[in-house]
Amino acid sequence: MKEKYNFDEVERKWQERWAEEDLYAVPDFSDRPKYYCLEMFPYPSGKLHMGHVRNYSIGDVVARFKTMQGFHVLHPMGWDAFGLPAENAAIKHGGIHPAQWTIDNISNMREQLKQLGISYDWNREFATCDPEYYRWTEWLFLQLFHSGLAYRKLSAVNWCPGCATVLANEQVVNGGCERCKSTVEKRELAQWFFKITDYADRLLGDMELLDGWPEKVKIMQENWIGRSEGAEIDFKIDGSQETITVYTTRPDTVFGVTYMVLAPEHPLVEKLIAGSKDEAKVREFVRKVRNLSEIDRTSNEVEKVGLPIGASCVNPLTGDKVPILIANYVLLEYGTGCVMGVPAHDQRDFEFARKYGFPIRVVIQPPGAELEPDTMEAAYEEEGLLVNSGRFNGLPNQEAIKAITSHLEEKGQGRFRVTYRLRDWLISRQRYWGAPIPIIYCDHCGPVPVPESDLPVLLPMEVEFKPTGQSPLAECPEFVNAVCPKCGGPGKRETDTMDTFMCSSWYYYRYTSPGEDSGPWDKAKTDYWLPVDQYIGGVEHAILHLLYSRFFTKVLYDLKLISNLEPFTNLLTQGMVLKDGAKMSKSKGNVVSPEDIVARYGADTARMFILFAAPPERDLEWSDQGVEGCFRFLNRVWRLVEPLQDVIKNTTGRPAENLVGVNREMRRITHKTIKKVTEDISTRFNFNTAVSAIMELVNALYQFKELPETDRDQAVLRESVDALLLLLAPFAPHITEEIWEATGHQGSVHMQAWPSYDPAAIVEDEITIVVQVNSKVRDRMLVPAGLTAAQMQELVMKDPKVLKLTEGKKIVKIIPVPGKLVNIVVK
RNA sequence: GCGGGCGUGGCGGAACGGCAGACGCGCUGGACUUAGGAUCCAGUGGGAGUGAUCCCGUGAAGGUUCAAGUCCUUUCGCCCGCACCA
Numbered sequence: 001m002k003e004k005y006n007f008d009e010v011e012r013k014w015q016e017r018w019a020e021e022d023l024y025a026v027p028d029f030s031d032r033p034k035y036y037c038l039e040m041f042p043y044p045s046g047k048l049h050m051g052h053v054r055n056y057s058i059g060d061v062v063a064r065f066k067t068m069q070g071f072h073v074l075h076p077m078g079w080d081a082f083g084l085p086a087e088n089a090a091i092k093h094g095g096i097h098p099a100q101w102t103i104d105n106i107s108n109m110r111e112q113l114k115q116l117g118i119s120y121d122w123n124r125e126f127a128t129c130d131p132e133y134y135r136w137t138e139w140l141f142l143q144l145f146h147s148g149l150a151y152r153k154l155s156a157v158n159w160c161p162g163c164a165t166v167l168a169n170e171q172v173v174n175g176g177c178e179r180c181k182s183t184v185e186k187r188e189l190a191q192w193f194f195k196i197t198d199y200a201d202r203l204l205g206d207m208e209l210l211d212g213w214p215e216k217v218k219i220m221q222e223n224w225i226g227r228s229e230g231a232e233i234d235f236k237i238d239g240s241q242e243t244i245t246v247y248t249t250r251p252d253t254v255f256g257v258t259y260m261v262l263a264p265e266h267p268l269v270e271k272l273i274a275g276s277k278d279e280a281k282v283r284e285f286v287r288k289v290r291n292l293s294e295i296d297r298t299s300n301e302v303e304k305v306g307l308p309i310g311a312s313c314v315n316p317l318t319g320d321k322v323p324i325l326i327a328n329y330v331l332l333e334y335g336t337g338c339v340m341g342v343p344a345h346d347q348r349d350f351e352f353a354r355k356y357g358f359p360i361r362v363v364i365q366p367p368g369a370e371l372e373p374d375t376m377e378a379a380y381e382e383e384g385l386l387v388n389s390g391r392f393n394g395l396p397n398q399e400a401i402k403a404i405t406s407h408l409e410e411k412g413q414g415r416f417r418v419t420y421r422l423r424d425w426l427i428s429r430q431r432y433w434g435a436p437i438p439i440i441y442c443d444h445c446g447p448v449p450v451p452e453s454d455l456p457v458l459l460p461m462e463v464e465f466k467p468t469g470q471s472p473l474a475e476c477p478e479f480v481n482a483v484c485p486k487c488g489g490p491g492k493r494e495t496d497t498m499d500t501f502m503c504s505s506w507y508y509y510r511y512t513s514p515g516e517d518s519g520p521w522d523k524a525k526t527d528y529w530l531p532v533d534q535y536i537g538g539v540e541h542a543i544l545h546l547l548y549s550r551f552f553t554k555v556l557y558d559l560k561l562i563s564n565l566e567p568f569t570n571l572l573t574q575g576m577v578l579k580d581g582a583k584m585s586k587s588k589g590n591v592v593s594p595e596d597i598v599a600r601y602g603a604d605t606a607r608m609f610i611l612f613a614a615p616p617e618r619d620l621e622w623s624d625q626g627v628e629g630c631f632r633f634l635n636r637v638w639r640l641v642e643p644l645q646d647v648i649k650n651t652t653g654r655p656a657e658n659l660v661g662v663n664r665e666m667r668r669i670t671h672k673t674i675k676k677v678t679e680d681i682s683t684r685f686n687f688n689t690a691v692s693a694i695m696e697l698v699n700a701l702y703q704f705k706e707l708p709e710t711d712r713d714q715a716v717l718r719e720s721v722d723a724l725l726l727l728l729a730p731f732a733p734h735i736t737e738e739i740w741e742a743t744g745h746q747g748s749v750h751m752q753a754w755p756s757y758d759p760a761a762i763v764e765d766e767i768t769i770v771v772q773v774n775s776k777v778r779d780r781m782l783v784p785a786g787l788t789a790a791q792m793q794e795l796v797m798k799d800p801k802v803l804k805l806t807e808g809k810k811i812v813k814i815i816p817v818p819g820k821l822v823n824i825v826v827k
Numbered sequence: 828g829c830g831g832g833c834g835u836g837g838c839g840g841a842a843c844g845g846c847a848g849a850c851g852c853g854c855u856g857g858a859c860u861u862a863g864g865a866u867c868c869a870g871u872g873g874g875a876g877u878g879a880u881c882c883c884g885u886g887a888a889g890g891u892u893c894a895a896g897u898c899c900u901u902u903c904g905c906c907c908g909c910a911c912c913a
Contacts, residue, residue, distance in 0.1 A: 215831080216831055216832070216907085216908080219830065219831060219908085220830090220831085220907095220908055220909080222830095223829090223830070223908075223909050223910095224908095224909080226909090226912070228912075228913090230913085246913080247912095247913065248913060249912090249913070250913085261913090297911095298910080298911070298912095299910090299911080302911085304911070328911090329911045329913095330911085330913080331911085331912070331913090333912095334912045334913075335912070335913060336913095338913085339911095339912095339913040340913075341913095342913095346913080348911060348913085349913090419912080419913090420912095421909095421912060539907085539908095542908080543908090612839090612840095612850085612851070613839060613840080613851085614839070614840070615840085618833090618840095619906090620839085621838085621839060621840095623838080623839065623851095623852070625838090625839095625851095625852050625853070626838095626839065626851070626852060628852080629851050629852055630851085632851095632865095633851080635865095635866095636866095639866085688839095688840070688841085688850085688851095689840095689841070689849085689850080691850080691851090692840090692841075692849065692850035692851070693849090693850080694850095695850055695851075696849080696850070699850095702867095768846085769846095770845075770846050772845085772846090772893085772894080774893080774894095775845095775892095775893060775894045777846055780846075812893085813893060814893090815845095815893050815894080817845060817894095820845055820846090821845055821846080821894090823845080823893055823894065824893090825893050825894095
């Protein structure tokens, strides 16, 4: 150990040694209990940012801690390597191929991760753009295809003009592209979808298995899936064989329907207006609405506009005819694409009816009042009893929901129905840098899956990356032209590639068997390692990646490819790293580069600061001075041990049995710290308080080491310093390793057993209790530990201060709390 | 509008219903120094007092309790998610 802490030298030395010894390599199996610790793998954008550093520092503490606790820990890293930026870079700069750009970025970022000293088993690394990986992404697509879960359909999809590709619903945020913020347009295209809606109920129900997930994330997924219970009701169209089936959550209000609204794109509209006098007017309206952007279409700021189409339908319960309209606010994708208008009991319908002069028909009366359609100022949406509803009059409306639906069911004019807001997952992308969809179109056989033995469908390297709105693959005849696997005739390959969220929906299985070439993974290994015990990443994936991964896992489970129902048992969503109260971004000019920090203070300091400055789930405000503080702390640790290294090295034996005074106190603090740090890490991931406890231990050791050697039990000193290094090791892996070696230990500090505390050592002889009079702190007393409530009370009542304050007053009550305080209530 | 979260010193943040402000930063004073942006020591929520002490303090207002930052009700502010979902 040199006199001065040279972080650069120390970190380089140990990173090299760890690599030489392959210290973090993890065997596939072990008798020890397994623990799978995983951080969301990054997109190789070029450089790590502070969010990455935070994510991986948190994961590394968990992995190292669990390893020291005796678990067999899998802690892998890889690359979410397909995606748009690579292609955009190729378009922008020219000359550089997306594959090369990606490979270069990966090697950069791998180097950065190694400099941070994260304990990954690099033997398991892969990138999703490796043919050996995407071969299995394609294979998994085929499994979904064969199970009927992948299908192609023509529909109005979200088109991002910025990215020149379609987007999944989940990737549209406030009507804009999640990536580039461009306003999303609608386009009618034939695209591939995954039937995630088939799993809506299970995705919802199995959330009860996710006790280890933040409530917030579960609620977000719940809202996204958006389950609603209601009924489908058939309205016959007047003078036609056609029927409108409407979905409603309020079948109790069917008697109050005074009009019916269809989505402008509803297929019935064409049929109903053909040849009618309003045909042209209706067509014009439909055209206008279709041209609206996603934002305008779904914003509730926009005024509701409707247009009668000159047809009417028959209420199955009343037999009344009500007019049919189309309106801009009705969405084809939700429910059945139409809405029944009940102005008396739905606020939106109320406003709409007032605007267009539709009658208001009250069918639910509130208790103790009578609604008058002419004088109502708002819809009545609360509970009540049914009126104007024939045989259902007098029923509470909650009961009427069931009664009316059952009645309609018997008549064959309605049924119970559950609807979801969730839509199927659109996975086609009109871009080059992704896994090809393994389908060949044949004029005779239609879409034919590529045989598994022909996988992977390789991405051709010679391609032009013009953003034309069509996949660049379409311009590559060598790729497009293929032989139909079924009939041997000429065929054309699908030229769209898969959404990269597909690649990241199964990568955590691949880590268990990265080299496997007979399947995507070795089931014995996934059975052993999965589910992931701790998953760590940003909350921005609450819906996208996490929902898709859960869906994939359920599909794979059904296909008997894996044995776990859920992918991630525990989820930690880390907060953002802020600077000056805002997210770091180039445009704001408030970016702090991890490279600079590591160069200036070293990786150990960077990690310490990020873990110390805030609890992991909360946003973290970057502070250069805070970093200084952590750097100072590590220097302090160094300077504490450096002059003592030989003493410690030469001390053998355990602390004496009957320690007294400072030695006993030092040992007590040490064991108390072991307890605190262990609990903070394992029960709540409160690394910030764990670090502050370690700082307190260092402060105590500074006091202790100033004592004359004759007063000091060297075995206590050694035990305390050993504990300090072991507790600090997961946070600052390099400096602890160096000091561990210098103080005469064999083997890596990271392969040691986590220290356990001696409960006897923590016990205090004397404790300070608080004396309160009328709940105000009036005194403190040093009393022997372990007093009973009665003994405490007795002692306190003799306290001169208490005597003075209670003099001449009536003692109403005395509340002794053992080990804490005594409160005396007087009058 | 609906759902969730958060409001504590100058700052980041601690506090099983039981001493509010641990730990760190910053600041003030001192020590060691040719020097200090190094290090060490002491102090540091606000107010009153020479002082021992006393009063006030966790966004605001109520409530429960011997005792509330913590539990309950109302309210204000900020952040996040969903949003014409029938």
